[in-house]
Amino acid sequence: MKTPARRTTTLALLLLATLPAFARDAAGPQKPIAVQMYTLRDAGPLDQQLKIVHDAGVRAVETVGTQNASAAELKQLLDRYSIKAVSSHVPLAELRDNLDGVVAFNRSIGNTTLVVPYLDAKDRPTDAAGWTALGQELGRIAKQVRAKGMRLAYHNHDFELVDFDGRTGLELLFAAAGPDLQTELDLAWVARAGLDPVVMLGKLRGRLFAVHAKDNAPKGQAQDEGGFAAVGQGVLDWNAILPAAAAANVQWYIVEHDQPRDPAKVIRTGADYLRQHLTVSLPASAQR
Numbered sequence: 001m002k003t004p005a006r007r008t009t010t011l012a013l014l015l016l017a018t019l020p021a022f023a024r025d026a027a028g029p030q031k032p033i034a035v036q037m038y039t040l041r042d043a044g045p046l047d048q049q050l051k052i053v054h055d056a057g058v059r060a061v062e063t064v065g066t067q068n069a070s071a072a073e074l075k076q077l078l079d080r081y082s083i084k085a086v087s088s089h090v091p092l093a094e095l096r097d098n099l100d101g102v103v104a105f106n107r108s109i110g111n112t113t114l115v116v117p118y119l120d121a122k123d124r125p126t127d128a129a130g131w132t133a134l135g136q137e138l139g140r141i142a143k144q145v146r147a148k149g150m151r152l153a154y155h156n157h158d159f160e161l162v163d164f165d166g167r168t169g170l171e172l173l174f175a176a177a178g179p180d181l182q183t184e185l186d187l188a189w190v191a192r193a194g195l196d197p198v199v200m201l202g203k204l205r206g207r208l209f210a211v212h213a214k215d216n217a218p219k220g221q222a223q224d225e226g227g228f229a230a231v232g233q234g235v236l237d238w239n240a241i242l243p244a245a246a247a248a249n250v251q252w253y254i255v256e257h258d259q260p261r262d263p264a265k266v267i268r269t270g271a272d273y274l275r276q277h278l279t280v281s282l283p284a285s286a287q288r
Helices: 004-018 046-055 071-080 092-097 099-109 128-147 169-177 187-192 197-203 238-247 263-277
Strands: 033-036 060-064 084-089 113-116 151-155 181-186 208-213 252-255
Touching (some): 033 084, 071 099, 084 099, 084 208, 092 099, 092 113, 099 128, 128 169, 128 181, 151 169, 169 181, 181 197, 187 197, 187 208, 197 238
Parallel strands (some): 033 060, 033 252, 060 084, 084 113, 151 181, 208 252
16 A cells, blocks of 8 residues: 555656656756747647647747737747747848837747848849848848847848858848847758858857758758758768857757658757757746
8 A cells, every 4th residue: 555655756756757858857957949930830730830849848939920820829829838939030021111010029929039031032132232232221120120129130041152252142241231130040051052051150150149950961862851851860060060059159049941741750859959969058047
């Protein structure tokens, strides 16, 4: 016959075993890992998408605009799964035409970082002067955003990495933007452009809000997934990249995959890899 104390201990152990990894980790330091919600766009309704993030042990996301929800609905779902929004991808056109609305929505869900995610073909500069002019515009928007208590970042693909007399379009953009514009460096796209992510991390040190942590599959593989791979499962040299990212003061490592066959598996694999290999943790103030 079990004593009351033994029964209590047994029940506590059973409860602990059923908790998701995220809850079991709650007492320890948290790694600065988030999920880009674009990865989960085909993984069912928003509630199910956030449950996948929660069950992978991740406490933070980068949203895609409004996620087709009201601010109140999105905040309620984030709170349900103890997830916070650390950034949001917002098209340049919305920043140009509806900055106050964008800021109000994001303030309501507790987010303070806006990210330009992609340039439509019509907005892509074709020469050095064009990249400089775009940088100047983004610098002006970044100042407006800062005045509203937020910050602005820019996310790259490969077209920004064309060379203009020894400097990429991305470097020209940031040189013209000034210090208010942060960067969200997509490591897989840097490698696809034929550049070294470690070198690019060094060039952008001091303004790296985040990196998009994803991998490239070996050439000719994973063609149904756009040639991408889960973090640590492809050809990128993470043993060199992660120390370089830490040295460059990267604040967030955002797991992403553009075309995943199994979104939940990609997120679990990437988050597990980063938890095992990252040497940095969130400060206590950021874990609340």
